[in-house]
Amino acid sequence: MADMVPSITLDAETRALESPRDHTSELRLWLRMLTCTNMIEAEIRRRLRERFDVTLPRFDLMAQLDKTPDGLSLGEISRRMMVSNGNVTGLVERLAEDGLVERRASDTDRRSTFVRLTDEGRSAFAEMAAEHAGWVGELFGALSSNDIDILLDRLSRTKASVENQSSKGEGSR
């Protein structure tokens, strides 16, 4: 460590710029969150394919529509799923080809298209959703209801923290 510099020579401002704080535990947490999420997602993806020959994005999109029987605009689906607009266009296109959703022009805004589940889509989703809930229950099975509550709480704080930080540098966006 021949190049170590006594930090006493740096004021707080300089230190903030040149000798960054240690983020090891935050990095470790981020990695662990990612690993957990990826494992669960992979498992659910695999079961959806195996059991129903359906992809996860399609299932997620149908889940959004199932919550809103009157249908949603493409933009609203995009916001709720946190994916790009163009992505939703394509997903809806393929779901419509399979007869699972239907599109209808908005009465009040000629730019806008509403999407909703067909009867076939609704019943297909109902069957998948029931099994899906069981899988999730299984996968989290070793957690006590107390663990779950704690995770829910700390993840809420995490979400708030991220929202707060993400919006800081939004000038150029």
Add this chain to the structure above:
Amino acid sequence: MADMVPSITLDAETRALESPRDHTSELRLWLRMLTCTNMIEAEIRRRLRERFDVTLPRFDLMAQLDKTPDGLSLGEISRRMMVSNGNVTGLVERLAEDGLVERRASDTDRRSTFVRLTDEGRSAFAEMAAEHAGWVGELFGALSSNDIDILLDRLSRTKASVENQSSKGEGSR
């Protein structure tokens, strides 16, 4: 609640088959984990592109290589990143085109290729990693070190639970 059935009429076996337990809180937890992860991932992806014009998968792959100066086989990268083999083939191909990684045949196994960072790749990654750590520190900034410890612990339990459940039905796999 006209269709409610007294559960006293069903034995445990029947109940397990016909009236599944309630998984509401597990589903809520899963959704919240997913939302958190997606938000953070999107923010990091955006910053990597904006600041370094690099994609998240490339950054992740370089991070794996940076941890192992001697290089890794494609299969080992695939396992550590939890993505398919073919995916890694393509990523490495593109990183090699940009001069950030290099491939070298294994001495002992002619099937196997080792990949490692070039000097250029290593220094490019060092610069990105430093900023990346700062971003993660920022995004999780509102969490106390106690919150972080609690999350680390509960996510470990979650991971163990998922691993345990995923391996149960592996007969046909």
Add this chain to the structure above:
DNA sequence: GGTAGATATTTTAAGCTTGAAACAATTTCG
């Protein structure tokens, strides 16, 4: 030694995903 099975990688086809550009329609406001 030879063969059966396992392992490492690549290829392929299909689908997912993004960011940016292009359009169209609506809203705002001078």
Add this chain to the structure above:
DNA sequence: CGAAATTGTTTCAAGCTTAAAATATCTACC
């Protein structure tokens, strides 16, 4: 009213991702 800004969607090119099939090599064991 009409220009300017905003909003909703699509298109596009590039890249990511997967599962499955194909290839090549290695290992185990008879």
